Amino acid sequence: MKRFQVLVPDAHLRDLDIERGITGDKVDYLVYDETDPAAIPDTVWRSCDAVLVWHRMKITSDVVAKLDKCRLIVRVGVGFDNVDGAACRERGIPLSNVPNYGTTEVADHALAMLLHLVRGLGSYEARMKADPVGGFVAENVPVVRRLRGLTFGAVGMGRIGTAVARRAAAFDLKVLYVDPYLPEGHELGLGIERVRTLDEVLARADIVSLHVPLNDETRRMMGAQQFRKMKRGSIFLNIARGGLVDVDALHDALRDGHIDAAGLDVLPQEPPDPKSPLIDAWRNNEPWLAGRLVLSPHAAFYSAAGYTDMRTFSAEILLEYLQGGRLRNNVNPGWDK
Known part of the structure; x- marks a missing residue:
C-alpha cells in the first residue's frame, strides 16, 4: 500500500495525534514548526504528496514552484489568504479549506x-x-x-x-x-x-x-x-x-x-x-x-471541540482526495484546467 508523504510546515501542535487517528498508516507526516519556508529543505517541498498548512506560514508562488509532486494543499482553518491560490491553480494543485468548524x-x-x-x-x-x-x-x-x-x-x-x-x-x-x-x-x-x-x-x-x-x-x-x-x-x-x-x-x-x-x-x-x-x-x-x-489574540475560533473539528476535518479532506480523488471545499476553482 502506498504511504503518502504529507508536509506540515508550520505545525501549531506537533503531536498530530488527531490527524494520525484519521489517516492511520496511509500517511507519513513530515512535521516542522517554522514560519519561513526557507527553513525547510527544498527536497522536502519537492517530494511531498500534499501539504497541511496552518496560518503561520505564507505559501507564496516561489514555494508553490517547488511542489513537484504535490497533489493537494489543505489550509487547516477557514481563511486561505496565506496561500497563493492562483499559483496553485497554474500548477494544477487544488487548494481546500475547512469552513465547517468554529x-x-x-x-x-x-x-x-x-x-x-x-x-x-x-x-x-x-x-x-x-x-x-x-x-x-x-x-x-x-x-x-x-x-x-x-x-x-x-x-x-x-x-x-x-x-x-x-x-x-x-x-x-x-x-x-x-x-x-x-x-x-x-x-x-x-x-x-x-x-x-x-x-x-x-x-x-x-x-x-x-x-x-x-x-x-x-x-x-x-x-x-x-x-x-x-x-x-x-x-x-x-x-x-x-x-x-x-x-x-x-x-x-x-x-x-x-x-x-x-x-x-x-x-x-x-x-x-x-x-x-x-x-x-x-x-x-x-x-x-x-x-x-x-x-483578543485571533482566538474567536478556539474551543477544545472546535480545535478537534478543525484538525479532524482537515485530515479527512486530505485522505479522501489522496486515496479516492474526492475533492472537498475547493477554494481555487480552475486548478484542473
Missing part, C-alpha cells in the same frame, strides 16, 4: 465582545480591582447603552455572518446586511433586511461587524473614509481578518470620538507591533481609550 465559537465571540463593551464590563472590573468600595458605582462609564432597538450591520452573510446575525436578533437588535455575492432573494429566506452597498450599512448601523474573507477586493476595506461614514457614536467589530482594516485609521476614529468603541480579534500584523498607536494606547490604558477597546 462557526458557533466565532459568532459567540463577536457577541461577547459587543456585550463586554456595551455593558461596561472592562471598566467595572478595573474600577473594582482598584477600589472595591469606591469603585462600586454603576454610572459614568464609556459605551454602556441599551442594545434593544439598535441596528446591527453585518458586512457579509456567509456561515459566520448568518450565525452572528441570529444572535444579534436574539438581543432585539434590528439586523441588516450587505453581501453582493449572494443571489437575489437570499434575504427572503433569512427574513433579514438586505442593502446594496457597504456605504448604506455604515450610514445606518449602530454596530458594524465584518464577516468577509481577505482578498484583493476586501483588503483595507475599512479605512479613514469608511470610518467617517459610520454613524457618530457607533461600534465596530472585526472577527474576520486583520487585513480588512486600517488600524491606524481606526485609532484616529476612536481618538476623535467618531467611533465610540471597537472589538478586534484579528490584526493586520499578528502578533501585533506593541508600538503601533492603537496597541500602545490600549496597553497603557490611556484615559481616552479606556473601556472602549477590547482585543
Whole structure:
C-alpha cells in the first residue's frame, strides 16, 4: 500500500495525534514548526504528496514552484489568504479549506465582545480591582447603552455572518446586511433586511461587524473614509481578518470620538507591533481609550471541540482526495484546467 508523504510546515501542535487517528498508516507526516519556508529543505517541498498548512506560514508562488509532486494543499482553518491560490491553480494543485468548524465559537465571540463593551464590563472590573468600595458605582462609564432597538450591520452573510446575525436578533437588535455575492432573494429566506452597498450599512448601523474573507477586493476595506461614514457614536467589530482594516485609521476614529468603541480579534500584523498607536494606547490604558477597546489574540475560533473539528476535518479532506480523488471545499476553482 502506498504511504503518502504529507508536509506540515508550520505545525501549531506537533503531536498530530488527531490527524494520525484519521489517516492511520496511509500517511507519513513530515512535521516542522517554522514560519519561513526557507527553513525547510527544498527536497522536502519537492517530494511531498500534499501539504497541511496552518496560518503561520505564507505559501507564496516561489514555494508553490517547488511542489513537484504535490497533489493537494489543505489550509487547516477557514481563511486561505496565506496561500497563493492562483499559483496553485497554474500548477494544477487544488487548494481546500475547512469552513465547517468554529462557526458557533466565532459568532459567540463577536457577541461577547459587543456585550463586554456595551455593558461596561472592562471598566467595572478595573474600577473594582482598584477600589472595591469606591469603585462600586454603576454610572459614568464609556459605551454602556441599551442594545434593544439598535441596528446591527453585518458586512457579509456567509456561515459566520448568518450565525452572528441570529444572535444579534436574539438581543432585539434590528439586523441588516450587505453581501453582493449572494443571489437575489437570499434575504427572503433569512427574513433579514438586505442593502446594496457597504456605504448604506455604515450610514445606518449602530454596530458594524465584518464577516468577509481577505482578498484583493476586501483588503483595507475599512479605512479613514469608511470610518467617517459610520454613524457618530457607533461600534465596530472585526472577527474576520486583520487585513480588512486600517488600524491606524481606526485609532484616529476612536481618538476623535467618531467611533465610540471597537472589538478586534484579528490584526493586520499578528502578533501585533506593541508600538503601533492603537496597541500602545490600549496597553497603557490611556484615559481616552479606556473601556472602549477590547482585543483578543485571533482566538474567536478556539474551543477544545472546535480545535478537534478543525484538525479532524482537515485530515479527512486530505485522505479522501489522496486515496479516492474526492475533492472537498475547493477554494481555487480552475486548478484542473
